[in-house]
Amino acid sequence: MGKIRLVARLVSRDLRRRPGPAVLLVLAITAATATLTLGLVLHGVTNQPYQQTRAATNGPDVIAQIDPWQEGGVRVQVGQARIAAEIRTLTHAPGVAGYSGPYPVASALLRVRGLTTGIEAEGRAEGRASIDQPEVVAGTWVRPGGIVLERTFAAALGVGIGNLVSVADRPYRVVGIAVTAAVLPYPNLCFAAYGGCAFDYVGSINLHPNPGLAWLTEPAARSLGSPRAPLSYFLNLKLTDPAAAPAFASRYAMPWPNSPVLAWQTLQAGSGLLVQDEQSVLSPGAWLAALLAAASVAVLAGGRMAERIRRIGLLKAVGATPGMVAVVLLAENVVLALVASATGLAIGWAAGPALASPGAALVGTPGAPALSLSIVGLVVAMAQVVALASVVVSAVRAARTSTVSALADAARRPRRHGTLIGLSRRMPVPLLIGTLLIARRPRRAVLSAASVAVTATGIVSVLAFHTSVRLRSATLSNGLENPVIGRDEQMLVVLTVVLVALATLNAICAAWTTVLDARHSSAVVRALGATPDQVTAGIAAAQVLPAVPGVLLGIPLGIALFDLAAQGAGMTVPTPWSLAAAALGALVGVAALAGIPARVGARRPVSPILQSETA
Amino acid sequence: MKNDGDRYVLRARGLRKEYGNGEGMVRAVNEVSLDVVSGETVAVMGPSGCGKSTLLYLLGGLDRPTEGELWLAGQRIDQLSERALARLRRSTVGFVFQAFHLMEELTAAENVELPALLAGRSARWARQRASALLEQVGLADRATFLPSALSGGQRQRVAVARALVSEPQVVLADEPTGNLDSHATAEVLWLFEHLRKAGQTLVIVTHDPQIASTADRLITMRDGAFAAETRLTGDRTGNITALVGQARAYEQGA
Numbered sequence A: 001m002g003k004i005r006l007v008a009r010l011v012s013r014d015l016r017r018r019p020g021p022a023v024l025l026v027l028a029i030t031a032a033t034a035t036l037t038l039g040l041v042l043h044g045v046t047n048q049p050y051q052q053t054r055a056a057t058n059g060p061d062v063i064a065q066i067d068p069w070q071e072g073g074v075r076v077q078v079g080q081a082r083i084a085a086e087i088r089t090l091t092h093a094p095g096v097a098g099y100s101g102p103y104p105v106a107s108a109l110l111r112v113r114g115l116t117t118g119i120e121a122e123g124r125a126e127g128r129a130s131i132d133q134p135e136v137v138a139g140t141w142v143r144p145g146g147i148v149l150e151r152t153f154a155a156a157l158g159v160g161i162g163n164l165v166s167v168a169d170r171p172y173r174v175v176g177i178a179v180t181a182a183v184l185p186y187p188n189l190c191f192a193a194y195g196g197c198a199f200d201y202v203g204s205i206n207l208h209p210n211p212g213l214a215w216l217t218e219p220a221a222r223s224l225g226s227p228r229a230p231l232s233y234f235l236n237l238k239l240t241d242p243a244a245a246p247a248f249a250s251r252y253a254m255p256w257p258n259s260p261v262l263a264w265q266t267l268q269a270g271s272g273l274l275v276q277d278e279q280s281v282l283s284p285g286a287w288l289a290a291l292l293a294a295a296s297v298a299v300l301a302g303g304r305m306a307e308r309i310r311r312i313g314l315l316k317a318v319g320a321t322p323g324m325v326a327v328v329l330l331a332e333n334v335v336l337a338l339v340a341s342a343t344g345l346a347i348g349w350a351a352g353p354a355l356a357s358p359g360a361a362l363v364g365t366p367g368a369p370a371l372s373l374s375i376v377g378l379v380v381a382m383a384q385v386v387a388l389a390s391v392v393v394s395a396v397r398a399a400r401t402s403t404v405s406a407l408a409d410a411a412r413r414p415r416r417h418g419t420l421i422g423l424s425r426r427m428p429v430p431l432l433i434g435t436l437l438i439a440r441r442p443r444r445a446v447l448s449a450a451s452v453a454v455t456a457t458g459i460v461s462v463l464a465f466h467t468s469v470r471l472r473s474a475t476l477s478n479g480l481e482n483p484v485i486g487r488d489e490q491m492l493v494v495l496t497v498v499l500v501a502l503a504t505l506n507a508i509c510a511a512w513t514t515v516l517d518a519r520h521s522s523a524v525v526r527a528l529g530a531t532p533d534q535v536t537a538g539i540a541a542a543q544v545l546p547a548v549p550g551v552l553l554g555i556p557l558g559i560a561l562f563d564l565a566a567q568g569a570g571m572t573v574p575t576p577w578s579l580a581a582a583a584l585g586a587l588v589g590v591a592a593l594a595g596i597p598a599r600v601g602a603r604r605p606v607s608p609i610l611q612s613e614t615a
Numbered sequence B: 001m002k003n004d005g006d007r008y009v010l011r012a013r014g015l016r017k018e019y020g021n022g023e024g025m026v027r028a029v030n031e032v033s034l035d036v037v038s039g040e041t042v043a044v045m046g047p048s049g050c051g052k053s054t055l056l057y058l059l060g061g062l063d064r065p066t067e068g069e070l071w072l073a074g075q076r077i078d079q080l081s082e083r084a085l086a087r088l089r090r091s092t093v094g095f096v097f098q099a100f101h102l103m104e105e106l107t108a109a110e111n112v113e114l115p116a117l118l119a120g121r122s123a124r125w126a127r128q129r130a131s132a133l134l135e136q137v138g139l140a141d142r143a144t145f146l147p148s149a150l151s152g153g154q155r156q157r158v159a160v161a162r163a164l165v166s167e168p169q170v171v172l173a174d175e176p177t178g179n180l181d182s183h184a185t186a187e188v189l190w191l192f193e194h195l196r197k198a199g200q201t202l203v204i205v206t207h208d209p210q211i212a213s214t215a216d217r218l219i220t221m222r223d224g225a226f227a228a229e230t231r232l233t234g235d236r237t238g239n240i241t242a243l244v245g246q247a248r249a250y251e252q253g254a
Ligand SMILES: Nc1ncnc2c1ncn2[C@@H]1O[C@H](COP(=O)(O)OP(=O)(O)OP(=O)(O)O)[C@@H](O)[C@H]1O
Pocket: A608, B019, B020, B026, B027, B028, B047, B048, B049, B050, B051, B052, B053, B054, B055
């Protein structure tokens, strides 16, 4: 009991005496755990809204879209009798518990405010359907003269309740906006008339490109059909065993092509594809973020090493066993890591829905995603590993070094890089001071260079992604904004903010440890006649000089990383000016972040530092 | 005739330094007035905590007085900006500390060169000057050693060489032998004696009566103020020379 109290006292005193490094450590681990949580929860987040929509609309287990064209060398129309027979086969198949439809679907052109786009107009009764009754989120359901638009499509068109549109040159008033679980959200297609499902599809089919989904009254839809453009049909099935839907769908596939029979699981996965881009960006992003956080932790650990080893020496000198010393060392970090992982989990969990909003195709916005026990376990474990790794080196060194040399501060002795020192002699004073600081801690400089390289890699690949998104299809071939691109851009902004925030934290950690480590040297240098400005500039230079190779390395790495993430979709190189701006911005940022603590340090009077330190 | 500004390297009037405020206020230096003429050697003694170091740091512009006037090399410095103080220090003051304060990662020669480089001298000039000074302090053969490979006395001789590299008008030494044994003390003592003879202005804070006895003037402090001031006669230096001779014989024998 006494021992536990002693450990608690030692930990709390240490935290109170040096809150700065503890706060930075918590921030770094929090950032890492938040990103990790986000990455993990995003994998599950997409299912929930689909499920909600499916429940609200009594969505089908299987949807068949029957196309009247039998594709071949020549387009041959399938007779109505054949279609009726196929529908009968499906509705009477074993395992079918109920059905709605068949509903006539017409391909037509919709015009509004100078925009022309294709639609698939599904004819519906004015009453409720037993299966797949689209959930009206605004206005009302179909009625004569009125059209109801699917929500993502309406959003892309920028059309609301009360607007007039023309369909096949006939006027309709938009009376409602609705969502469904039976069709994929815009602009991904799953329409028979378009040859089945095409994800992230842009143009090229000789029908009207990028059709959206709309509902009309059944007579209105039927009236749009013509011998040249015959109607197709939607048939919604409920099975006794919804889990068997994929097997059912493949068993009862249509005997003619282009007429998909889709299981709800396929549609669920397809609606998840909307966030696929987000996921493909987020997972390398999460890795970069984790690397940056780890670099911050390493810098902090390195900065505290000397102090830790001396503390261990003191504890051993007054009779603490090596086990006791280890407990004291570890306890503090276990506590900090727990605080950090709890915060990180909360942030990641809260931010998940904002990032993963699968668009307006489904009911409402997704609620907070489920934090499974395994995610929590994984995140907490990661935080503990990172935090403990940061003390393990000290602990091992402490166990190896004798009490005497631990007290004598042997660990603190700086390294020496002769070539750099030689070089520094020919430089102007600020660079001379900066180079001396780097020569003193070459490993820290390498670590700084590495973390700048990681940041630059992330930012350059974000730029490359941005460029590729621009090249790809900022607008659909019908002139509408591609809603997927909008979400991609949003995601990129978020990722950039996360990376820049982490990089800032990292730069602060590095600058701060350098300032602390250089306390004595800068006091001596000032006693010898260097001005505070020169010392400030020197410390900033010690951060900026390693950042230069870091930035230069990050540019090709970033392009390569994007190439890898895009799976060879073609090399994309961001514009030179954007690269130059990013590189310059990074260097200026590093200098500014180092300058602030350096300036604070350089303002302090020299004499107390020299009197208190005996190096 | 020289005017005051040239004759006095250091002048202080009513110098005061206070730490903290209210009940916990400490007056480390209290109403000190002092004139140090060019070429003079002044020793400051007194019990621990009486304010010797604080006074020395004030004189060298490393810290600013709470009150009082202070001239260094004819320039009023108590109101100068930190930057201007640094510039002035660079050219006029050399410091020697009890704790040496050498840069651990720099060799002896690099440590000595540093102030010259900071003052904007060329690398070549700095190197030549450093090797000449290391020669003077008897460490020519240790120029490429790191401080950790030098004895305490040798480290302090490197520190003295560093203090001299920019030809300062005054060298301020804070217990330069405080961390040294008697043999190493003798090494450093000999060096200061040499400086005194060469006409270097020196202010040395010390607990060591032997060092004090080499000075032209001895000031005794108590509670931040001057308690006594003695002008020493020249014949006391005799036994110091003997001591230095001893040290050299020891060094050659070793
Ligand atoms: N930064 C500070 N804050 C508060 N008090 C201080 C500070 N620095 C010194 N003092 C106080 O000022 C007084 C003089 O200190 P100083 O270091 O000048 O003494 P000293 O004569 O050099 O002592 P020693 O011979 O032990 O080196 C002491 O009482 C000390 O406690």
